[in-house]
Amino acid sequence: MKVVLKNIEKRGYKGNIDSYLKEGGYNAFKKALKMKPDQILFEIKKSKLVGRGGAAFPTELKWEFAKKCKEYPKYVVCNADEGEPGTFKDRIILENDPHLVLEAMIICGFTVGAEEGFIYIRGEYFKAYEILKRAIEEAERNNFLGKNILGSNFSFKITLFRGAGSYVCGEETALLDSLEGKKGQSRVKPPFPTFVGFKNKPTVLNNVETFANIPEIILKGGDWFSQIGSPLSCGTKLYCLSGDVNRPGVYELPANITLKELIEKCGQGVRGKLKAILPGGVSSNLLTDKELNITLDYPSVQKAGSMLGSGAVIIINDSRCIVDLAKRCAEFFDYESCGKCAPCREGTKRTREIFANITQGQGNLSDILLLKELQEVMYDTSRCGLGQAALNAVRSIIEKFPGEFKEHISKKKCKLKICPM
Ligand SMILES: Cc1cc2nc3c(=O)[nH]c(=O)nc-3n(C[C@H](O)[C@H](O)[C@H](O)COP(=O)(O)O)c2cc1C
Ligand code: SF4
Structure with missing residues (x-):
């Protein structure tokens, strides 16, 4: 349809x-x-x-x-x-x-x-x-x-x-x-x-x-x-499927398709082994293979702890370093922050510094607490959606991949070959 x-x-x-x-x-x-x-x-x-x-x-x-x-x-x-x-x-x-x-x-x-x-x-x-x-x-x-x-x-x-x-x-x-x-x-x-x-x-x-x-x-x-779609989300939705997937592209589907169907049927499967999914671009919380059966409508993705946003479904395979992903997100939001309000202007800068330290082997386990605190303050006090969502991906990475995050900080180096850290 x-x-x-x-x-x-x-x-x-x-x-x-x-x-x-x-x-x-x-x-x-x-x-x-x-x-x-x-x-x-x-x-x-x-x-x-x-x-x-x-x-x-x-x-x-x-x-x-x-x-x-x-x-x-x-x-x-x-x-x-x-x-x-x-x-x-x-x-x-x-x-x-x-x-x-x-x-x-x-x-x-x-x-x-x-x-x-x-x-x-x-x-x-x-x-x-x-x-x-x-x-x-x-x-x-x-x-x-x-x-x-x-x-x-x-x-x-x-x-x-x-x-x-x-x-x-x-x-x-x-x-x-x-x-x-x-x-x-x-x-x-x-x-x-x-x-x-x-x-x-x-x-x-x-x-x-x-x-x-x-x-x-x-x-x-x-x-x-x-x-068309489901009573929760009527009509069709255009999903932008990208990242580590065999057939990336824009797919228009009734809004009751599952994440798994989108990846398997439209994207012809993940390239490599699935590690994580950003269902609504870099402003959204990360999902994992446990959430593959959710339907890609606005309320269902929200119930799963993330957001559909504009429908930018980014697939991440297990060759990607999750800390590198968080760092890239942090750099993006620091670059794009308009600087009008202090929580976002200062928070995005501080986050970028923390990741710069981590990648230079100067990371500390207390950084994890600091990043969580920054996320909460920015979410509650930033003036617009950019600052409010800037650390969503970072926070979810810390929560869903605590082992990899801590290991990365304590080993001071990433073991994944394609990670630039
Ligand atoms: C940082 C930020 C960037 C946004 N970028 C876009 C955009 O590029 N295109 C867009 O349609 N909405 C964007 N939005 C959402 C808009 O503020 C607004 O909600 C939307 O355009 C309203 O149209 P709709 O009701 O048809 O969704 C953005 C929101 C934020 C917080
Ligand atoms: S939250 Fe919005 S207004 Fe505040 S600095 Fe960031 S981009 Fe600007």
Whole structure:
């Protein structure tokens, strides 16, 4: 069952407006134009679609809140920053079926009463940027964008904006600051962007994959969508499978698939012997072979002590040094911390230093306690999700592989051949 990749996986599909129209593209928008905004919201509510950018917030609620706001102008923003290591699904959508996202944003604008939208696209996505630029021009030429669209009273325009090359700019409030031309640093929440967003106006901000589900929901109805997957997590999910797996890639599957099925059936098994899994990128807690039977939906992964996030499933085999993995995660978050709040700014720096000491043979068993304490403080007191999740992987590595961690510190050297330590 494909919802998001239904066109992309068709032989000969080109992704331009002719291909898109041939597959029934923009019919969802034409249908939406004849519906009342509340009817559109009702279908999305019935679909039980939740955001695919990581936080799994109900999409309908965001749209409904924005629609109810009496402040104008309102805005629609598509988050195409895709900075989480191991995530590459949005790029596939944007490069191969850009009109799907444009159509969803237009439907969103019509529903909430917005006349302007932005796509905040990752700075390194040069090809996707060019493809989107062309797609916007095509949509304008065909009057799906512009003034009085298809003879209606509704006008909508979309502007492309290149991201600032920072992981934190994917966080919704940092993204909005960056879009406003400021340094990309997160704002205090609440107020949430739905009420006080771009230029302090009501703004619906959704992930690329979230938007890409909307046209099919409008065409086939919310009930149809909610029957895919499981009652816990409706619809399909795009999983980005990478790391030590035989067939890495982006797989769209009903959200009730198990981790084991994803690895075995789609990934054709682990390369080597399985050691650990990061189910939601480097911000998530590590899972092991004991958790292979969990279903890959948001509540189940959370119940197993981790998070699905944007669906970046990274497989780690037993040739990898777990302390090296923790060190790399620590370096990533230290590099990406925006420095606005002390717990994250100082905590990520201190963590990096601790790992530098460990790898230079200066580690101490008390480092384990210190890392746990740092994780707790950063989780409780950091201003945004980056700092809150920065030591998740490190903490879970300490807890799930205590022997290897301690052995590493006391032997002062890693016995694994491919570990650089
Ligand atoms: C550090 C950080 C980075 C994020 N990066 C992204 C991103 O690249 N793309 C994305 O859609 N959401 C990202 N998010 C989540 C967004 O803040 C936001 O929840 C999401 O875009 C909302 O869209 P959704 O409701 O459709 O999921 C990030 C969050 C944090 C804390
Ligand atoms: S948690 Fe980190 S990234 Fe977020 S505001 Fe604080 S310093 Fe910046």
